Amino acid sequence: MSHPRKLASALVLALGCAGVAHAGSAPFDNVVVFGDSLSDNGNISSLTPGSERMRFTTNPGLVASELVARHYGFTLEPSTSGGTDYAWGGAQSAKDLGVVVSAKTQVDQYLAGNGARADSHALYTLWVGANDILNLDFSQDLNAQMVNAANAEVATLKTLQQAGARYIVVYNLPDVSKTPAVNSTPLATFAGQLGSLYNSTLNEGIATLGVGILPVNTYALLNQVIADPARYGFSNVTDRACTTASSIDCTTATLVVPDAGTSYLFADGVHPTTAAHAMLAQVVMSELQAPQQISLLPEAPLAAANAYDSSLDMQMAKDSLGEGTRAFVNIGYAQQRFDATPSSPALSSNNTNITLGYDWKTSDNLSAGAAFGFGHDTAHLHGGGGYRMSDYSALGFVTYHAGGGYVSGYGHLGRSNFSDIERSFQVGAARVSEFGDTDSSHYGVGVNGGWWFSLDHIKTGPFAGLDWQDITVDSYHERGSDATAMWFGRQHRQALVGRLGWRLQGHWQVANLVMTPYAELAWNRDSKADTTRLVTTGLNTM
DSSP states (O other): OOOOTTOOEEEEEEEETTEESOTTSOSOSOEEEEESTTTOSSTTGGGSTTOOOOOSSSTTOOOHHHHHHHHTTOOOOBGGGTSSBOOOTTOOSSOOBTTBOOHHHHHHHHHHTTTTOOOTTSEEEEEOOHHHHHTOOTTSOHHHHHHHHHHHHHHHHHHHHHTTOOEEEEEOOOOGGGSTTTTTSTTHHHHHHHHHHHHHHHHHHHTTSOSSEEEEOHHHHHHHHHHSHHHHTOSEEEEESBSSSSGGGOOGGGBSSTTHHHHEEESSSSOBOHHHHHHHHHHHHHHHHHHHHHTTTTHHHHHHHHHHHHHHHHHHHHHTTTOOOEEEEEEEEEEEEEOOBTTBOOEEEEEEEEEEEEEEEOSSSEEEEEEEEEEEEEEEETTSEEEEEEEEEEEEEEEEEETTEEEEEEEEEEEEEEEEEEEEEEETTEEEEEEEEEEEEEEEEEEEEEEOEEETTEEEEEEEEEEEEEEEEOOEEOSOOSTTOEEEOOEEEEEEEEEEEEEEEEOEEETTEEEOOEEEEEEEEETTTTOEEEEEEEETTO
């Protein structure tokens, strides 16, 4: 299988001061499903009037697309009941078989019922291709049929995108040679080759579609499970869990052993069990949540820069009062927290910052200084993961004061290193962690101004300021090469913070000890916090 690096998904995140916007609502306003029996949650069974809704798994279990929809608060219903699951058991990429319509026709039906437009805020999933192998015409070129089927799926994805779809989850085919239907037959190798050809063609086609596609490497994932089943909670990865010919008729009463639905990988010759579908849904959710988690990285250099600026602000306040030449050291510690929203995880971090500098009083009214800043953050993503960040920055500042008025300007330039960026999530019984490292650069400038009123040893007065910062986090690949390791594109974050407040500052000297305690109350607003940012991501293995 080829692995073009261009393959990418893009999730647009509107970041606010404490996380991602869309507070109080899900990041998607609907879930729409296309495909075959791997996603059909009742269309086929609706052909038998009065029958219980059945799926191609160990019933009454749910399929992966249903579990993903439930995570976002939606109950997926079959399209035959007016719902948004258009998948049909037996569906092929582009060839209709009577009432069992292809993925292409499913998308056409969806668009026809929605004014030829795809909801740009909905999540779409597409999983098809297995029936194109099962229905090959052996009198024709088999490889050509596989290539044509995969290209038809790519064309369907393009149709969705052109209609407005922005978020599409695409599953590739599992390793057909490992399924119970063929794993012990002479056809195993041949079937595996056809599936690999389909997948490689699909990969190459998706790479031409640009952002908006989130790939799921079912092929690699199931091979990992088959290689180490106990790790993922399975005891049998080669045989059928059901005694029925097809899992559409499989219930708890027709299992080979009572717990087969949770301990076997395959329900019948080709379909996953309830446990396997649950595992697939976990992987999909980990990929959908990954951009939201990684989007929080730029907030760490921003917090470090804010800590340095706060240290400079104390020195500039002293300069505005005419204090003399001096060296200074400021040590700060803070706990930062981002509350969870429906589209962003909670994060907490412990931040330590040290600022070392020298302040020159160049004249009665003018002071200037330079400093170095060192910062270290240890962050934890609630639900799993986190990162460590070290930052090194150079800073400079100048203050002019006359009478009770003053104005200050400052700037900084820095470099941050992120190490052990961890995403941790569940895949079946296994707790999986993916790690990566990257760097970041940042720079910023600011201006402050205010007026002092003198009250003996205390001065008080209003102040105003404006800070501008620019942060870039480099792209990076997670270290692994397994089915869930991902890459993330470059991120760019800007901040423009205006503030208005009132400060109270004392000045006492006891022997050689100078004390300048201060307190302030301020209003701050980052006008760039709600700017939409694009976080691109994809799989290392696709």
